[in-house]
Amino acid sequence: MNDSSASERLADLAAHTRFEELSEPVVAEAKRAVLDWLGSALAGALEPPARIIQDLVASWGRADESFVFGSGRTAAAHAALANGVASHILELDDVHKGSTLHPAAPIIPAALAVAEREHADGQAFLLAVVLGYDAALRIGEAVNPSHYQFWHPTGTVATFGAAVAAGSLLKLSPAQMLDALGTAGTQAAGLWEFNADGAMSKHLHPGKAAFNGVLSADLARRGFTGAKRMLEGERGFMRATSAAQDTTAIVAGLGEHWKIVENCYKLYSCCGHTHSAIDTALDFRQRQEWEGDEALSSLANVQVETYAPGYEIVKEMNPATPYQAKFSLAYCVAAGLLEGWVGLAQFAAERFNATGVADDKIAALLKRICVTISPDVTAKYPAEWGTLMTFALQGGHTHTLSASFPRGNPEHPVSTAALEDKFRALVAPRCGSVIAERAIARVHRLDDYPDMATVFSEL
Secondary structure, eight states, rough: OSSSSSHHHHHHHHHHHHHSHHHHHHHHHHHHHHHHHHHHHHHHTTTTHHHHHHHHHHOOOSSSSOTTTTSOOOOOHHHHHHHHHHSSSSSOOBBBBTTTOOOOHHHHHHHHHHHHHHTOOOHHHHHHHHHHHHHHHHHHHHHGGGGTTTTTTTTTTTTHHHHHHHHHHHTTOHHHHHHHHHHTTTTTOGGGGGTTOTTTTHHHHHHHHHHHHHHHHHHHTTTTOOTTTTTTTTHHHHHOOOOOOHHHHHHHHTTTTGGGGOOBBOSSSGGGEEEEEEEEHHHHHHHHHHOOTTHHEEEEEEEEEEEEEEETBBSSSSOOOOOHHHTTTHHHHHHHHHHOOOSSSGOOOGGGTTTTEEEEEHHHHHEEEEEEEEHHHTTTTTTOOOEEEEEEEEEOEEEEESSSTTBBBTOOOHHHHHHHHHHHHHHHHHHOHHHHHHHHHHHHGGOOOOOOOOEEEEE
């Protein structure tokens, strides 16, 4: 098997792995990933971009295959599309450092939609999630960081993960799984230009990756062929979208180390490139024992040093919309210093207007924050998503703090209880506490359910 291509080895692993081969920690992490995703998907399903997709999917005609959260039943691929879009709106879905990829939003909707349609059991569903994460994160690491300059990996790389997850549930043979990877790769797309306008394309990317993954697996089951060397071929995915041509990251530890255990969970509802700085700002606020807006009268200026690829995404200094604010490192730091948290409330529409930040205190503190690129911090990316921050107080004293990994990363882990609290905060106000608690209980028992079509039907 060592003489096989990376594409072949991924396909073979995905086709042959069984649930019984997964260790308890891997299964537990898959459940944590599903729980974290479900909260973002349910809450996001009520947001305008999700409602637009739901309305469009409904216009395509009804089918009794899979559920769309916040809507009705439809074809599996359409459900994957709609739920994938909903999953990525609040910016609270998971992320993986090395691949710079949000895996849950594209992979779990594809897996769930096919699992419901096929009446697969919970163990098959969890296996599909693990396999999908593994394929996507490995490919993402192989093409990163150069891929990230133009391409949004959650739309591109995750298409392979969604195809593997769907293909696992369809019990594709190695040859069919290879076809699914080939078809997935020729559809993999997602460009960063949307960030210049704050367009809804970012939400579309995981939905389309989920849709394309289901389509790729369904076609492969019917004999539709795909490129056999889509990853490493002369005109394949890696050569087209990355300066890297080394497949080592794809095959190293394949089948022995499952990448899902490297998953990172987000505590703040904004771009992951802001999180280390938010952690540091919150830590400094706590050390100073500031209450209310004391940071405004105490700080002379704040220097934030970050890594270059992240800076390009979060360099907005005076956001005029909630979306821009989620991608403004300076705004997120200011909100954390002044308010002690960076959650959904910090991105309410009334906080912004056409000229920028409407909140006088945050606007004032923003003028004292300088964000720059650090070569040293950049050199450690993407293995680390670090920051170096210097706080200058009005009295003349300065304090320098650093962080290498945001909270929620494996190096700075978040407990399952904390993820449950995050889920409750998202779901209970929208669906009720009874539904929230029932959903949490069902996720913890996923491997006991004989039919995934019944697990989340009431949601």
